[in-house]
Amino acid sequence: MGMTKNYLLTVQENCCDQLFGQEAVEWAIVSGWIKLTGDLQTDLVTIMGEPGKPETGKYDEIIEAYQRQCREHGDALVDLYHASGLFDEILKPMPLLRHREAVEV
DSSP states (O other): OHHHHHHHHHHHHHHOSSHHHHHHHHHHHHTTSSOOOSOHHHHHHHHHOBTTBGGGSSHHHHHHHHHHHHHHHHHHHHHHHHHHTHHHHHHSOOOOOOOOOOOOO
């Protein structure tokens, strides 16, 4: 398990130095979009493309699909909040706390 986790982290770090890109690559692997071979160079070429030919990789497709998935989940969450009344509760105006007037001594 430790070797697999380290390999996954190595692949993610080599594909992108930004968290969103790393999360997208992890999502692609976990969801089955990308099948890792265990050979770092082969896996990086599959994801990022051949050196100097990024169009041969799947990175752009992965990012677009991951963004779409995030949007869909966000929309579903907003719909759920609306249906449950939670949105109204969250946005309900709250009275401000009154400051206590100074007590004369």
